[in-house]
Amino acid sequence: MTIQRQTIFRTALAYFGLIMLSIIFLIPLYWLVRSSLMDDSTIFTFPPQWIPNPVAWENYDFALSRYPLFQYLGNTLTILIPALVGTIVSATLVAYGFARISWPGRDLVFGLLLSTLMLPYVVTLIPTFFMWSRLGFVDTYVPLIVPSWFGGGMFNIFLLRQFFRTIPQDYDEAATLDGANHFQILWHLIVPMSRPAIITIAIFSFLHHWNDFLGPLIYISDPEKQTLALGLSNFQGYYSAEWGHLMAASTLMILPIIVLFFVAQKYFIKGIALGGLKG
Amino acid sequence: MENVASKGRVAQEQRGLSRKQRNLLWGLLFTSPAIIGFFLWQFGPIMAAIGISLTEWKIVGTPEWIGLANYQKIFTTDPLFLKSVSVTLIYTALSVPASIAFAFFLAVLLDQKVRLLPVFRTIFYLPSIVPFIASSYLWLWLFNPDFGALNAIIRPLGLPESKWIFASDSVLPSLALMSLWGVGGTMLIFLAGLQGVPKQLYEAVEVDGGNVWHKMRHVTIPIMTPVIFFNFVLTTINTLQTFTQPFVMTQGGPNNASLFYVLYLYRKAFRQSDMGYASALSIILLLIIGVLTYIIFRTSSLWVFYEGERD
Structure with missing residues (x-):
């Protein structure tokens, strides 16, 4: 009682x-x-x-007419889509290499790469900026897209690797006996079974590029090329009368993310849990 | 089965490479984007940053070698360096423990077998995916002393109004308060951990006549320490690199009271084009984070409980 x-x-x-x-x-x-x-x-x-x-x-009305929000949206997607594809493709390949092939030194290399998660981003910022400016790519989207094609970040690789490891190794061995090579195993076996994990990293990658402020702030100066996140800062006003506009524009920027969240809710929840737990 | 497998293996080995060598090649091939990426975006830039930090370089013109002069200047004649370190450490000390405790508390509440769990979970999680730039403007407006929501709530309750981020003594606590709004991701990791706590352990406490507090103290918290540790490390590292909020909301003010380290570094690099000096600052941040992480890891054996060690 x-x-x-x-x-x-x-x-x-x-x-x-x-x-x-x-x-x-x-x-x-x-x-x-x-x-x-x-x-x-x-x-x-x-x-x-x-x-x-x-x-x-x-x-x-004001936010949409006085500020080129649709242009900002187009610019954001011009960065986001190729970066997203790069992240998915390269993270899948890399995670496969770390999860499904056993090669000498694998865990050491993985540990080394994983430790870069603790690296403060500002340490690499200046030399990377200098490199891109030497190559003439400042004020283009190249510096914001290309790095995504090199594994798409250790966090995403880690997440996919954890998921790939849960698939029984017997499948691969059976496929190998049937004469399949690693690319075929990855494409016909691992990828179809790992769709939840791949969707998860796609969501994280989407969020990252949608929300990225520092990247465009450093590399993009042409007003025509600004992204949503960067463009939002044009609404600045402290005690000035711009608050209504700023809040309207912020609402418009947050709305797609809320929609995305509701559409993909179960992957969000799973992905976060997976990313955190098996550390 | 075994026979067929070994035949296949023999056939492949006849093509010249041993299985081990072939695996090495395939492994390197698949992981090469990340390995090349590591050298291009991590290792190379760190080495370059160390090099640049030993020069005087205003981006135009050639870097001039000055040895450790930047470091010497930072540690001896730069009051803003010390200010930004103390701002960042104070904010981290305010924000991280509060965020972890609050996220843990929310997760425990959600773990009480409540109905509508997905609704509550969504409400607590959503703010954490709002872009920093948008949440910074939103909170700048919420903190507005005259027309903002926070004083509008406090005023009718008869509590003293605050200047929030607009006064030097309240700016850091205000930003820490704002950080609590974004603990949703941390909360989800805790929630997943809580759902993995073996139920029979709670039953054992009940049999011994223990109450809710005993369960928390002797089961939940000990079992959750690895998850707490994980969140603690990640949140600390991220918090030490806070940039967008002060950049947008306070520009480091008032009176440098929110001059965060990365904001100071950004100014040196991209406003004053003092790349050598800024690189030295970035290397120092790397060392600070390295030392703090090392300390956290070293002390973890005192309080983190791993299941494998139980036997």
Whole structure:
């Protein structure tokens, strides 16, 4: 009886905590949308109003007409799509090499590469920038795309390798006996069985390139070539009247990510869990 | 079966290479993008950064060899270096333990067999995938002392209003508060870990008459220490490299109170074009992170519990 009452009490407490925390977590997003729907006369009233009245859509009109958001979107996708393909292709190949072929020195090499996850990105920033500027690729998308074709980052490789290792080795041996080579095994056997993991790294790669701010900030100076993340900083304003526009543009930038999340929710959850646990 | 396999092997070995050698070649072939990438984007640049850090170089013109002069200047005559180190360490000390504890707390709440788990999980996770640039602007607006949400919440409750990121004594705690909004990824890793805790261990505590606190103290936390350790290391390394938030929200102000290390380095490199000096700063950051990670790893044996060691 007491144990039962304890359990009910605990569940009630958990719900109470979860609901309160959910409200707290949602307030910033609510404030974002609320502010995007207010004009200057309502956004700068004191004390602030919680509900926009009247609802003003003009910030969205303004953001879309005065700022080339669609061009920013096109630029972002011009980087994102080839980088995404590069990440998927090269990470799959590399992960296969680390997970399914046993070769001398493999684990040592893998450990060495994995340790680069701890490397601060700023250490490589200056020489890499210098290299690209010497090659004449500053103010192009090349520096933002090409590195993705070299494995697509150790985190993605790690994730795929962990997944590949869970597939029984017998399959490969059977396929080898049938005369299949490694490329055939990878393409006909491993890839079809690893779709959840591959989708996971595709999502992470998408997020990374969609959200990347420092890369474009350093390499892109031509206003025509700016990405969404970089373009957003053009809306800057502190106490100035740009807040409604900035919030509308931010909402537009976040929206695709929220849609992506809901479409691919189960992969997000699995991928994070997988990436964290087997370390 | 065995016979067929060995025949196949013999046939392949006749083509000249042993199985071991062939595997080595295939292995290197498949992993070559990452290995080449390592030399192009990691190893090569680090060596170059060490080299550049020993020069005076303003990007135009040729680098001039000056030995350790940059390092000497950083450690002896650069007050902003010390300021940025202390800002970054203070922020890390505020943000990391709070984030880890908060993420763990959220995960424990979600692990209570609640209905609507996917809904709550989504609400807590979503903020962590909002682009830093967008969340930075959003929080800049939330922190607005006059028209922002935070003071609008605090005011009716009768609590003292804050200047948040606009005052030098509250800017770092404010940014740490903001970082709590983004703990969703860490929370998911904890949640996955919690779901792997063997249920019979809880039952054992119950049999011994233990309560919720005993379960947490003697089962959950010990079993979760490897996951806590993993999150602790990753969050610390990431937090030491904080850039976008101060770059967008405070520009290091007010009065350099949020001059984060990477922001200072960025200014030296890309605003003042002082590449030699900035490279020296980057090498020092590498060493700081290396030393901190080493300390965390060395002390981990004191508190991290690995299942294999149980027997």
